[in-house]
Amino acid sequence: MGVRVGPEVEVSALFQQRATDDANSRDRLVHGDETALIDLHERFSSLVYTIAVRVTRDSTAAEDITQEVFLAVWQRPHDFQPDRGSLRGWLAMMAHRRAVDLVRREEAHRRTNLAVRLYDATFSRGDPVGEQVSDEDAAARLAEALKALPERLCRAITLAYLEGHTYREVAVVLGVPEGTAKSQLREGLRRLAEALRETHTGEVEGR
Amino acid sequence: MTHDAVAELIGAWALDACPPDETELVEEHLASCDTCAVEAAALREAAADLGGAYLRPPAHSLSRLLAAAPAKSPYGTQVAALDLLLSDLTPVQWQRPALGELTVRELVAHLAATDSLVAHALGLPTAPPMPAPPPSPAARTEAVLRFEENRSPSQTHRAWRSQADEIAKASTSAGAVMVKLSRTFPLEDALTARAYETWIHREDIASATGRPPMPPLPTHIHPMADLAARVLPRVVSRAVASSEAVRLHLTGPGGGTWTVPLDPASAMTSPATAITVNVVDFCRLAANRQAPSQLAITIEGDIPLAHAFLAAVPSMAPVP
Numbered sequence: 001m002g003v004r005v006g007p008e009v010e011v012s013a014l015f016q017q018r019a020t021d022d023a024n025s026r027d028r029l030v031h032g033d034e035t036a037l038i039d040l041h042e043r044f045s046s047l048v049y050t051i052a053v054r055v056t057r058d059s060t061a062a063e064d065i066t067q068e069v070f071l072a073v074w075q076r077p078h079d080f081q082p083d084r085g086s087l088r089g090w091l092a093m094m095a096h097r098r099a100v101d102l103v104r105r106e107e108a109h110r111r112t113n114l115a116v117r118l119y120d121a122t123f124s125r126g127d128p129v130g131e132q133v134s135d136e137d138a139a140a141r142l143a144e145a146l147k148a149l150p151e152r153l154c155r156a157i158t159l160a161y162l163e164g165h166t167y168r169e170v171a172v173v174l175g176v177p178e179g180t181a182k183s184q185l186r187e188g189l190r191r192l193a194e195a196l197r198e199t200h201t202g203e204v205e206g207r
Numbered sequence: 208m209t210h211d212a213v214a215e216l217i218g219a220w221a222l223d224a225c226p227p228d229e230t231e232l233v234e235e236h237l238a239s240c241d242t243c244a245v246e247a248a249a250l251r252e253a254a255a256d257l258g259g260a261y262l263r264p265p266a267h268s269l270s271r272l273l274a275a276a277p278a279k280s281p282y283g284t285q286v287a288a289l290d291l292l293l294s295d296l297t298p299v300q301w302q303r304p305a306l307g308e309l310t311v312r313e314l315v316a317h318l319a320a321t322d323s324l325v326a327h328a329l330g331l332p333t334a335p336p337m338p339a340p341p342p343s344p345a346a347r348t349e350a351v352l353r354f355e356e357n358r359s360p361s362q363t364h365r366a367w368r369s370q371a372d373e374i375a376k377a378s379t380s381a382g383a384v385m386v387k388l389s390r391t392f393p394l395e396d397a398l399t400a401r402a403y404e405t406w407i408h409r410e411d412i413a414s415a416t417g418r419p420p421m422p423p424l425p426t427h428i429h430p431m432a433d434l435a436a437r438v439l440p441r442v443v444s445r446a447v448a449s450s451e452a453v454r455l456h457l458t459g460p461g462g463g464t465w466t467v468p469l470d471p472a473s474a475m476t477s478p479a480t481a482i483t484v485n486v487v488d489f490c491r492l493a494a495n496r497q498a499p500s501q502l503a504i505t506i507e508g509d510i511p512l513a514h515a516f517l518a519a520v521p522s523m524a525p526v527p
Contacts, residue, residue: 027291030287030288030291031287031288032279032287032427037272037276038273041269045269046260046262048264049262049264051257053262054259062264063264063265067275070272071272074276075277078290078291084244085247085252086252086255091255092251093223093251093254096254096258097223142257145256160219160222160224161223161257162257166219166224166225167216168226179215181219182218185218185219185222186215186218186250187218189253189254190218190249190250193249193250193252193253196252
Protein backbone atom coordinates (compact mmCIF):
# COMPACT_ATOMS: atom_id res chain seq x y z
CA MET A 1 0.00 0.00 0.00
CA GLY A 2 1.15 3.49 -0.74
CA VAL A 3 3.85 2.36 -3.16
CA ARG A 4 3.35 3.97 -6.52
CA VAL A 5 4.72 2.19 -9.53
CA GLY A 6 4.94 3.48 -13.05
CA PRO A 7 2.46 2.35 -15.69
CA GLU A 8 5.19 0.28 -17.43
CA VAL A 9 5.61 -1.84 -14.32
CA GLU A 10 1.86 -2.27 -14.00
CA VAL A 11 1.45 -3.16 -17.66
CA SER A 12 4.27 -5.67 -17.38
CA ALA A 13 2.62 -7.15 -14.26
CA LEU A 14 -0.64 -7.30 -16.19
CA PHE A 15 0.98 -9.20 -19.06
CA GLN A 16 2.75 -11.49 -16.60
CA GLN A 17 -0.57 -12.29 -14.94
CA ARG A 18 -2.12 -12.85 -18.36
CA ALA A 19 0.65 -15.29 -19.33
CA THR A 20 0.19 -17.24 -16.08
CA ASP A 21 -3.60 -17.40 -16.53
CA ASP A 22 -3.19 -18.52 -20.13
CA ALA A 23 -0.75 -21.26 -19.12
CA ASN A 24 -3.21 -22.43 -16.44
CA SER A 25 -6.05 -22.62 -18.96
CA ARG A 26 -3.83 -24.56 -21.33
CA ASP A 27 -2.80 -26.99 -18.55
CA ARG A 28 -6.41 -27.60 -17.51
CA LEU A 29 -7.31 -28.38 -21.13
CA VAL A 30 -4.38 -30.77 -21.45
CA HIS A 31 -5.59 -32.53 -18.30
CA GLY A 32 -8.94 -33.03 -20.01
CA ASP A 33 -10.89 -30.59 -17.83
CA GLU A 34 -14.10 -29.75 -19.69
CA THR A 35 -14.83 -26.77 -17.41
CA ALA A 36 -11.72 -25.13 -18.87
CA LEU A 37 -13.26 -25.44 -22.33
CA ILE A 38 -16.51 -23.91 -21.06
CA ASP A 39 -14.58 -20.99 -19.51
CA LEU A 40 -12.68 -20.43 -22.72
CA HIS A 41 -15.86 -20.41 -24.78
CA GLU A 42 -17.42 -17.95 -22.34
CA ARG A 43 -14.45 -15.59 -22.57
CA PHE A 44 -13.55 -15.81 -26.24
CA SER A 45 -16.47 -17.04 -28.36
CA SER A 46 -17.49 -13.45 -29.19
CA LEU A 47 -13.98 -12.65 -30.34
CA VAL A 48 -13.75 -15.77 -32.51
CA TYR A 49 -17.24 -15.49 -33.91
CA THR A 50 -17.00 -11.77 -34.71
CA ILE A 51 -13.77 -12.24 -36.64
CA ALA A 52 -15.31 -15.12 -38.56
CA VAL A 53 -18.51 -13.18 -39.37
CA ARG A 54 -16.67 -10.07 -40.45
CA VAL A 55 -14.32 -11.92 -42.77
CA THR A 56 -16.74 -14.48 -44.23
CA ARG A 57 -19.88 -12.30 -44.03
CA ASP A 58 -21.76 -15.51 -43.48
CA SER A 59 -23.19 -16.33 -40.06
CA THR A 60 -23.51 -20.06 -40.74
CA ALA A 61 -19.90 -20.33 -41.88
CA ALA A 62 -18.86 -18.22 -38.87
CA GLU A 63 -20.68 -20.56 -36.52
CA ASP A 64 -18.88 -23.54 -38.05
CA ILE A 65 -15.52 -21.79 -37.76
CA THR A 66 -16.25 -21.02 -34.10
CA GLN A 67 -16.93 -24.71 -33.49
CA GLU A 68 -13.78 -25.74 -35.34
CA VAL A 69 -11.56 -23.33 -33.41
CA PHE A 70 -12.75 -24.45 -29.97
CA LEU A 71 -12.66 -28.13 -30.97
CA ALA A 72 -9.07 -27.69 -32.14
CA VAL A 73 -8.19 -26.11 -28.78
CA TRP A 74 -9.81 -29.02 -26.95
CA GLN A 75 -8.01 -31.63 -29.03
CA ARG A 76 -4.61 -29.99 -29.29
CA PRO A 77 -4.22 -27.54 -26.39
CA HIS A 78 -0.46 -28.12 -26.28
CA ASP A 79 -0.14 -26.37 -29.65
CA PHE A 80 -0.60 -23.14 -27.71
CA GLN A 81 2.73 -21.75 -26.48
CA PRO A 82 2.21 -19.17 -23.72
CA ASP A 83 5.67 -17.64 -24.29
CA ARG A 84 4.81 -16.83 -27.92
CA GLY A 85 1.72 -14.66 -27.31
CA SER A 86 -1.64 -14.66 -25.58
CA LEU A 87 -4.35 -17.27 -25.75
CA ARG A 88 -6.62 -14.53 -27.02
CA GLY A 89 -4.25 -13.71 -29.88
CA TRP A 90 -3.86 -17.39 -30.71
CA LEU A 91 -7.61 -18.01 -30.85
CA ALA A 92 -8.08 -14.90 -32.99
CA MET A 93 -5.39 -16.15 -35.36
CA MET A 94 -6.98 -19.59 -35.70
CA ALA A 95 -10.38 -18.01 -36.39
CA HIS A 96 -8.96 -15.54 -38.87
CA ARG A 97 -6.90 -18.10 -40.77
CA ARG A 98 -9.88 -20.39 -41.17
CA ALA A 99 -12.08 -17.50 -42.27
CA VAL A 100 -9.51 -16.24 -44.76
CA ASP A 101 -9.00 -19.75 -46.17
CA LEU A 102 -12.73 -20.03 -46.73
CA VAL A 103 -12.97 -16.62 -48.37
CA ARG A 104 -10.01 -17.31 -50.63
CA ARG A 105 -11.46 -20.67 -51.68
CA GLU A 106 -14.82 -19.16 -52.48
CA GLU A 107 -13.45 -15.87 -53.68
CA ALA A 108 -14.49 -16.00 -57.27
CA HIS A 109 -18.00 -17.10 -56.46
CA ARG A 110 -18.32 -14.76 -53.53
CA ARG A 111 -17.03 -11.63 -55.19
CA THR A 112 -19.03 -12.00 -58.40
CA ASN A 113 -22.32 -13.11 -56.90
CA LEU A 114 -22.66 -10.97 -53.85
CA ALA A 115 -25.01 -8.35 -55.24
CA VAL A 116 -25.28 -6.31 -52.11
CA ARG A 117 -22.18 -5.81 -50.03
CA LEU A 118 -23.07 -6.38 -46.41
CA TYR A 119 -20.27 -4.14 -45.30
CA ASP A 120 -18.53 -1.04 -46.45
CA ALA A 121 -14.87 -1.51 -47.10
CA THR A 122 -14.27 0.54 -43.98
CA PHE A 123 -15.51 -0.50 -40.56
CA SER A 124 -19.23 -0.67 -40.25
CA ARG A 125 -20.90 -0.77 -36.86
CA GLY A 126 -23.90 -2.38 -38.51
CA ASP A 127 -25.13 -5.78 -37.51
CA PRO A 128 -25.87 -7.69 -40.71
CA VAL A 129 -26.81 -11.01 -39.18
CA GLY A 130 -28.81 -9.88 -36.20
CA GLU A 131 -26.68 -11.04 -33.28
CA GLN A 132 -26.72 -9.19 -30.06
CA VAL A 133 -24.04 -6.63 -29.46
CA SER A 134 -21.95 -8.00 -26.60
CA ASP A 135 -19.22 -5.42 -26.19
CA GLU A 136 -20.01 -1.98 -27.47
CA ASP A 137 -17.07 -0.43 -25.66
CA ALA A 138 -14.61 -2.66 -27.48
CA ALA A 139 -16.17 -1.77 -30.82
CA ALA A 140 -16.05 1.92 -29.94
CA ARG A 141 -12.41 1.79 -28.86
CA LEU A 142 -11.48 -0.03 -32.03
CA ALA A 143 -13.34 2.48 -34.22
CA GLU A 144 -11.54 5.26 -32.36
CA ALA A 145 -8.12 3.70 -32.84
CA LEU A 146 -8.76 3.09 -36.52
CA LYS A 147 -10.02 6.60 -37.08
CA ALA A 148 -6.74 7.89 -35.70
CA LEU A 149 -4.85 6.03 -38.44
CA PRO A 150 -4.07 7.79 -41.73
CA GLU A 151 -6.55 6.72 -44.42
CA ARG A 152 -3.95 4.78 -46.48
CA LEU A 153 -2.92 2.63 -43.50
CA CYS A 154 -6.50 1.97 -42.44
CA ARG A 155 -7.43 0.99 -45.97
CA ALA A 156 -4.46 -1.38 -46.35
CA ILE A 157 -5.26 -3.12 -43.06
CA THR A 158 -8.96 -3.40 -43.88
CA LEU A 159 -8.23 -4.96 -47.25
CA ALA A 160 -5.85 -7.47 -45.71
CA TYR A 161 -7.54 -8.42 -42.46
CA LEU A 162 -11.25 -8.08 -43.14
CA GLU A 163 -11.33 -8.82 -46.85
CA GLY A 164 -8.73 -11.57 -46.71
CA HIS A 165 -6.39 -10.14 -49.38
CA THR A 166 -2.68 -10.98 -49.46
CA TYR A 167 -0.27 -8.05 -49.32
CA ARG A 168 0.35 -8.56 -53.05
CA GLU A 169 -3.36 -8.09 -53.78
CA VAL A 170 -3.44 -5.11 -51.43
CA ALA A 171 -0.64 -3.56 -53.51
CA VAL A 172 -2.61 -4.10 -56.72
CA VAL A 173 -5.86 -2.71 -55.30
CA LEU A 174 -4.12 0.37 -53.87
CA GLY A 175 -1.86 0.81 -56.90
CA VAL A 176 1.34 0.83 -54.81
CA PRO A 177 4.51 -1.29 -54.97
CA GLU A 178 4.47 -4.52 -52.91
CA GLY A 179 7.17 -3.14 -50.59
CA THR A 180 4.92 -0.18 -49.80
CA ALA A 181 1.97 -2.45 -49.05
CA LYS A 182 4.15 -4.52 -46.69
CA SER A 183 5.38 -1.49 -44.80
CA GLN A 184 1.90 0.07 -44.60
CA LEU A 185 0.53 -3.10 -43.01
CA ARG A 186 3.37 -3.18 -40.52
CA GLU A 187 3.20 0.53 -39.72
CA GLY A 188 -0.59 0.49 -39.32
CA LEU A 189 -0.52 -2.48 -36.98
CA ARG A 190 2.30 -0.94 -34.96
CA ARG A 191 0.24 2.18 -34.38
CA LEU A 192 -2.78 0.10 -33.40
CA ALA A 193 -0.60 -1.91 -31.02
CA GLU A 194 0.56 1.36 -29.47
CA ALA A 195 -3.04 2.57 -29.04
CA LEU A 196 -3.93 -0.81 -27.59
CA ARG A 197 -1.13 -0.58 -25.04
CA GLU A 198 -2.46 2.79 -23.90
CA THR A 199 -5.91 1.28 -23.48
CA HIS A 200 -4.45 -1.46 -21.28
CA THR A 201 -2.60 1.10 -19.17
CA GLY A 202 -5.84 3.01 -18.73
CA GLU A 203 -7.57 -0.15 -17.59
CA VAL A 204 -4.93 -0.80 -14.95
CA GLU A 205 -5.01 2.75 -13.62
CA GLY A 206 -8.76 2.73 -13.55
CA ARG A 207 -8.85 -0.16 -11.05
CA MET B 208 15.59 -15.37 -45.93
CA THR B 209 17.44 -12.51 -44.29
CA HIS B 210 16.36 -10.92 -41.02
CA ASP B 211 15.46 -7.66 -42.78
CA ALA B 212 13.39 -9.36 -45.45
CA VAL B 213 11.41 -11.21 -42.79
CA ALA B 214 11.03 -8.14 -40.58
CA GLU B 215 9.41 -6.37 -43.54
CA LEU B 216 6.84 -9.15 -43.77
CA ILE B 217 5.82 -9.25 -40.10
CA GLY B 218 2.85 -6.91 -40.47
CA ALA B 219 1.49 -8.88 -43.41
CA TRP B 220 2.13 -12.13 -41.54
CA ALA B 221 0.24 -10.91 -38.44
CA LEU B 222 -2.73 -10.13 -40.70
CA ASP B 223 -2.53 -13.54 -42.44
CA ALA B 224 -1.80 -11.65 -45.65
CA CYS B 225 1.28 -13.59 -46.76
CA PRO B 226 1.15 -16.32 -49.39
CA PRO B 227 1.66 -19.80 -47.84
CA ASP B 228 5.36 -20.14 -48.77
CA GLU B 229 6.22 -16.79 -47.17
CA THR B 230 4.11 -17.59 -44.09
CA GLU B 231 6.27 -20.65 -43.61
CA LEU B 232 9.51 -18.69 -44.01
CA VAL B 233 8.38 -16.05 -41.50
CA GLU B 234 7.43 -18.70 -38.94
CA GLU B 235 10.75 -20.49 -39.34
CA HIS B 236 12.51 -17.21 -38.69
CA LEU B 237 10.36 -16.35 -35.67
CA ALA B 238 11.34 -19.61 -33.99
CA SER B 239 14.95 -18.47 -33.91
CA CYS B 240 14.82 -14.65 -33.69
CA ASP B 241 13.66 -13.14 -30.40
CA THR B 242 13.52 -9.58 -31.72
CA CYS B 243 11.12 -10.52 -34.48
CA ALA B 244 9.16 -12.87 -32.19
CA VAL B 245 8.48 -10.02 -29.76
CA GLU B 246 7.28 -7.71 -32.54
CA ALA B 247 5.22 -10.51 -34.09
CA ALA B 248 3.49 -11.22 -30.77
CA ALA B 249 2.64 -7.52 -30.28
CA LEU B 250 1.28 -7.16 -33.83
CA ARG B 251 -0.75 -10.37 -33.43
CA GLU B 252 -2.36 -8.89 -30.31
CA ALA B 253 -3.28 -5.78 -32.26
CA ALA B 254 -4.66 -7.86 -35.13
CA ALA B 255 -6.84 -9.79 -32.65
CA ASP B 256 -8.64 -6.52 -31.90
CA LEU B 257 -9.54 -5.82 -35.52
CA GLY B 258 -12.61 -8.03 -35.45
CA GLY B 259 -14.09 -6.00 -32.62
CA ALA B 260 -15.58 -8.92 -30.60
CA TYR B 261 -19.03 -7.39 -30.54
CA LEU B 262 -21.16 -10.17 -31.98
CA ARG B 263 -22.32 -13.11 -29.94
CA PRO B 264 -22.47 -16.56 -31.45
CA PRO B 265 -25.91 -18.22 -31.38
CA ALA B 266 -27.07 -19.40 -27.95
CA HIS B 267 -26.64 -23.08 -28.83
CA SER B 268 -22.94 -22.60 -29.67
CA LEU B 269 -21.70 -23.97 -26.34
CA SER B 270 -24.04 -26.97 -26.18
CA ARG B 271 -23.14 -27.83 -29.77
CA LEU B 272 -19.45 -27.60 -28.90
CA LEU B 273 -19.77 -29.82 -25.82
CA ALA B 274 -21.76 -32.39 -27.77
CA ALA B 275 -19.07 -32.45 -30.48
CA ALA B 276 -16.03 -32.41 -28.14
CA PRO B 277 -14.89 -36.02 -27.83
CA ALA B 278 -14.48 -37.26 -24.26
CA LYS B 279 -10.83 -37.77 -23.42
CA SER B 280 -9.63 -41.20 -22.37
CA PRO B 281 -7.73 -41.58 -19.08
CA TYR B 282 -4.70 -42.99 -20.92
CA GLY B 283 -4.59 -40.33 -23.65
CA THR B 284 -4.99 -37.61 -21.04
CA GLN B 285 -2.20 -38.89 -18.79
CA VAL B 286 0.06 -39.18 -21.84
CA ALA B 287 -0.72 -35.56 -22.81
CA ALA B 288 -0.17 -34.37 -19.23
CA LEU B 289 3.21 -36.10 -18.95
CA ASP B 290 4.17 -34.83 -22.41
CA LEU B 291 3.43 -31.26 -21.29
CA LEU B 292 5.65 -31.71 -18.24
CA LEU B 293 8.49 -33.30 -20.25
CA SER B 294 8.38 -30.50 -22.84
CA ASP B 295 9.22 -28.07 -20.06
CA LEU B 296 12.30 -29.89 -18.66
CA THR B 297 15.86 -28.63 -18.92
CA PRO B 298 18.65 -31.02 -20.02
CA VAL B 299 19.89 -31.17 -16.42
CA GLN B 300 16.44 -32.10 -15.12
CA TRP B 301 16.25 -35.01 -17.59
CA GLN B 302 19.28 -36.51 -15.82
CA ARG B 303 17.90 -36.15 -12.28
CA PRO B 304 17.09 -39.33 -10.34
CA ALA B 305 13.30 -39.67 -10.36
CA LEU B 306 12.63 -43.13 -8.91
CA GLY B 307 15.25 -45.19 -7.13
CA GLU B 308 18.23 -45.26 -9.46
CA LEU B 309 16.23 -44.37 -12.56
CA THR B 310 16.70 -40.90 -13.98
CA VAL B 311 13.79 -38.96 -15.50
CA ARG B 312 14.86 -40.12 -18.96
CA GLU B 313 15.12 -43.76 -17.84
CA LEU B 314 11.73 -43.57 -16.16
CA VAL B 315 10.23 -42.39 -19.47
CA ALA B 316 11.99 -45.31 -21.20
CA HIS B 317 10.50 -47.62 -18.55
CA LEU B 318 7.01 -46.28 -19.36
CA ALA B 319 7.68 -46.85 -23.06
CA ALA B 320 8.85 -50.37 -22.28
CA THR B 321 5.65 -51.39 -20.50
CA ASP B 322 3.56 -49.52 -23.06
CA SER B 323 5.27 -51.56 -25.77
CA LEU B 324 3.66 -54.73 -24.33
CA VAL B 325 0.28 -53.10 -25.02
CA ALA B 326 1.45 -51.96 -28.46
CA HIS B 327 2.56 -55.51 -29.27
CA ALA B 328 -0.79 -56.97 -28.16
CA LEU B 329 -2.47 -54.48 -30.53
CA GLY B 330 -0.32 -55.70 -33.42
CA LEU B 331 1.82 -52.55 -33.57
CA PRO B 332 5.56 -52.70 -34.28
CA THR B 333 7.87 -52.02 -31.33
CA ALA B 334 11.45 -50.82 -30.95
CA PRO B 335 13.46 -52.87 -30.15
CA PRO B 336 11.42 -55.73 -31.72
CA MET B 337 9.38 -57.74 -29.20
CA PRO B 338 10.72 -61.25 -28.51
CA ALA B 339 8.30 -64.18 -28.53
CA PRO B 340 6.75 -64.80 -26.12
CA PRO B 341 6.66 -61.22 -24.78
CA PRO B 342 8.80 -60.87 -21.63
CA SER B 343 7.72 -59.53 -18.23
CA PRO B 344 7.51 -55.73 -17.82
CA ALA B 345 10.74 -55.83 -15.78
CA ALA B 346 12.67 -57.78 -18.44
CA ARG B 347 11.22 -55.59 -21.18
CA THR B 348 12.28 -52.48 -19.25
CA GLU B 349 15.86 -53.77 -19.11
CA ALA B 350 15.86 -54.39 -22.86
CA VAL B 351 14.44 -50.95 -23.65
CA LEU B 352 16.83 -49.20 -21.24
CA ARG B 353 19.76 -50.84 -23.06
CA PHE B 354 18.25 -49.89 -26.42
CA GLU B 355 17.70 -46.27 -25.32
CA GLU B 356 21.01 -45.97 -23.46
CA ASN B 357 22.83 -43.77 -25.98
CA ARG B 358 19.87 -41.74 -27.12
CA SER B 359 19.18 -38.15 -26.18
CA PRO B 360 16.32 -37.20 -23.85
CA SER B 361 14.36 -35.77 -26.77
CA GLN B 362 14.72 -39.04 -28.72
CA THR B 363 13.46 -41.05 -25.75
CA HIS B 364 10.69 -38.50 -25.23
CA ARG B 365 9.57 -38.69 -28.87
CA ALA B 366 9.77 -42.50 -28.99
CA TRP B 367 7.59 -42.80 -25.87
CA ARG B 368 5.11 -40.20 -27.12
CA SER B 369 4.66 -41.52 -30.64
CA GLN B 370 4.18 -45.10 -29.42
CA ALA B 371 1.60 -43.85 -26.90
CA ASP B 372 -0.28 -42.02 -29.66
CA GLU B 373 -0.29 -45.18 -31.80
CA ILE B 374 -1.64 -47.20 -28.86
CA ALA B 375 -4.40 -44.65 -28.21
CA LYS B 376 -5.35 -44.63 -31.88
CA ALA B 377 -5.27 -48.42 -32.38
CA SER B 378 -7.18 -49.16 -29.19
CA THR B 379 -10.28 -47.24 -30.31
CA SER B 380 -10.93 -49.82 -33.05
CA ALA B 381 -9.41 -52.92 -31.40
CA GLY B 382 -11.61 -55.93 -30.68
CA ALA B 383 -11.33 -58.21 -27.64
CA VAL B 384 -7.57 -58.11 -27.01
CA MET B 385 -5.88 -59.56 -23.94
CA VAL B 386 -2.67 -57.87 -22.76
CA LYS B 387 -0.07 -59.56 -20.61
CA LEU B 388 1.54 -57.08 -18.22
CA SER B 389 2.44 -58.25 -14.70
CA ARG B 390 -1.00 -59.89 -14.99
CA THR B 391 -3.16 -60.57 -17.98
CA PHE B 392 -5.81 -57.91 -18.52
CA PRO B 393 -8.51 -57.20 -21.06
CA LEU B 394 -7.40 -54.20 -23.17
CA GLU B 395 -9.64 -51.74 -21.33
CA ASP B 396 -8.11 -52.63 -17.94
CA ALA B 397 -4.62 -52.65 -19.43
CA LEU B 398 -5.15 -49.08 -20.67
CA THR B 399 -6.44 -48.04 -17.25
CA ALA B 400 -3.34 -49.62 -15.70
CA ARG B 401 -1.15 -47.69 -18.16
CA ALA B 402 -2.99 -44.43 -17.36
CA TYR B 403 -2.48 -45.15 -13.66
CA GLU B 404 1.25 -45.81 -13.99
CA THR B 405 1.76 -42.84 -16.32
CA TRP B 406 0.10 -40.58 -13.74
CA ILE B 407 2.18 -41.99 -10.85
CA HIS B 408 5.46 -41.59 -12.76
CA ARG B 409 4.41 -38.10 -13.86
CA GLU B 410 4.15 -37.23 -10.17
CA ASP B 411 7.56 -38.87 -9.56
CA ILE B 412 9.05 -36.65 -12.27
CA ALA B 413 7.15 -33.58 -11.03
CA SER B 414 8.50 -34.16 -7.54
CA ALA B 415 12.08 -34.71 -8.81
CA THR B 416 11.96 -31.44 -10.77
CA GLY B 417 10.19 -29.23 -8.22
CA ARG B 418 6.69 -29.15 -9.68
CA PRO B 419 3.39 -29.65 -7.86
CA PRO B 420 1.54 -32.99 -8.14
CA MET B 421 -1.69 -32.93 -10.13
CA PRO B 422 -4.10 -35.87 -9.78
CA PRO B 423 -6.27 -37.09 -12.66
CA LEU B 424 -9.81 -35.80 -13.16
CA PRO B 425 -12.56 -37.47 -11.08
CA THR B 426 -13.90 -39.31 -14.14
CA HIS B 427 -10.40 -40.67 -14.76
CA ILE B 428 -9.42 -41.55 -11.17
CA HIS B 429 -12.60 -43.60 -10.74
CA PRO B 430 -11.64 -46.43 -13.15
CA MET B 431 -8.14 -46.49 -11.61
CA ALA B 432 -9.59 -46.96 -8.11
CA ASP B 433 -11.95 -49.58 -9.51
CA LEU B 434 -9.07 -51.49 -11.11
CA ALA B 435 -7.12 -51.37 -7.83
CA ALA B 436 -10.13 -52.67 -5.89
CA ARG B 437 -10.50 -55.58 -8.33
CA VAL B 438 -6.79 -56.47 -8.34
CA LEU B 439 -6.36 -56.13 -4.55
CA PRO B 440 -7.90 -59.46 -3.40
CA ARG B 441 -5.17 -61.41 -5.19
CA VAL B 442 -2.46 -59.06 -3.88
CA VAL B 443 -3.63 -58.81 -0.28
CA SER B 444 -4.37 -62.52 0.14
CA ARG B 445 -0.64 -63.20 -0.08
CA ALA B 446 -0.02 -61.12 3.08
CA VAL B 447 -3.27 -61.39 5.02
CA ALA B 448 -4.74 -64.81 5.80
CA SER B 449 -8.44 -64.14 6.24
CA SER B 450 -11.70 -65.12 4.66
CA GLU B 451 -13.30 -61.81 5.65
CA ALA B 452 -14.05 -58.87 3.36
CA VAL B 453 -13.18 -55.16 3.62
CA ARG B 454 -15.55 -52.37 2.70
CA LEU B 455 -13.69 -49.49 1.04
CA HIS B 456 -15.33 -46.06 1.10
CA LEU B 457 -13.24 -43.91 -1.21
CA THR B 458 -14.24 -40.28 -0.74
CA GLY B 459 -13.95 -37.16 -2.87
CA PRO B 460 -14.85 -36.59 -6.53
CA GLY B 461 -14.43 -39.84 -8.49
CA GLY B 462 -14.75 -41.98 -5.37
CA GLY B 463 -17.21 -44.75 -4.57
CA THR B 464 -17.69 -47.83 -2.44
CA TRP B 465 -16.16 -51.25 -3.08
CA THR B 466 -16.23 -54.53 -1.19
CA VAL B 467 -12.89 -56.35 -1.33
CA PRO B 468 -12.85 -60.06 -0.35
CA LEU B 469 -9.52 -60.92 1.28
CA ASP B 470 -9.63 -64.47 -0.01
CA PRO B 471 -10.43 -64.35 -3.72
CA ALA B 472 -11.56 -67.99 -3.60
CA SER B 473 -14.10 -67.59 -0.80
CA ALA B 474 -17.70 -66.64 -1.26
CA MET B 475 -18.55 -62.98 -0.62
CA THR B 476 -19.18 -62.43 3.08
CA SER B 477 -20.44 -59.29 4.74
CA PRO B 478 -17.52 -56.95 5.45
CA ALA B 479 -15.81 -57.28 8.82
CA THR B 480 -14.33 -53.81 8.61
CA ALA B 481 -14.92 -50.53 6.77
CA ILE B 482 -12.16 -48.16 5.71
CA THR B 483 -12.85 -44.57 4.67
CA VAL B 484 -10.13 -42.64 2.84
CA ASN B 485 -9.82 -40.10 0.03
CA VAL B 486 -9.79 -41.74 -3.42
CA VAL B 487 -6.65 -39.95 -4.67
CA ASP B 488 -4.80 -40.78 -1.45
CA PHE B 489 -5.88 -44.40 -1.77
CA CYS B 490 -4.60 -44.63 -5.35
CA ARG B 491 -1.25 -43.18 -4.28
CA LEU B 492 -1.18 -45.66 -1.39
CA ALA B 493 -1.83 -48.56 -3.77
CA ALA B 494 1.04 -47.27 -5.93
CA ASN B 495 3.26 -47.28 -2.84
CA ARG B 496 3.74 -43.52 -3.00
CA GLN B 497 2.24 -42.82 0.41
CA ALA B 498 2.27 -44.77 3.69
CA PRO B 499 -1.00 -45.49 5.55
CA SER B 500 0.36 -43.48 8.51
CA GLN B 501 0.52 -40.32 6.32
CA LEU B 502 -3.15 -40.46 5.44
CA ALA B 503 -6.40 -39.41 7.10
CA ILE B 504 -8.13 -42.79 7.43
CA THR B 505 -11.27 -43.73 9.34
CA ILE B 506 -11.73 -47.37 10.38
CA GLU B 507 -14.87 -49.09 11.67
CA GLY B 508 -15.23 -52.71 12.81
CA ASP B 509 -12.23 -55.05 12.96
CA ILE B 510 -9.37 -52.58 13.49
CA PRO B 511 -6.40 -55.06 13.38
CA LEU B 512 -7.76 -56.54 10.16
CA ALA B 513 -8.06 -53.07 8.61
CA HIS B 514 -4.47 -52.25 9.56
CA ALA B 515 -3.20 -55.54 8.11
CA PHE B 516 -5.13 -54.80 4.90
CA LEU B 517 -3.78 -51.25 4.63
CA ALA B 518 -0.23 -52.49 5.21
CA ALA B 519 -0.63 -54.96 2.34
CA VAL B 520 -2.18 -52.49 -0.16
CA PRO B 521 1.13 -50.89 -1.28
CA SER B 522 2.45 -54.32 -2.31
CA MET B 523 0.19 -53.93 -5.34
CA ALA B 524 2.96 -51.64 -6.63
CA PRO B 525 4.78 -51.53 -8.90
CA VAL B 526 1.55 -50.54 -10.54
CA PRO B 527 0.35 -53.45 -12.71
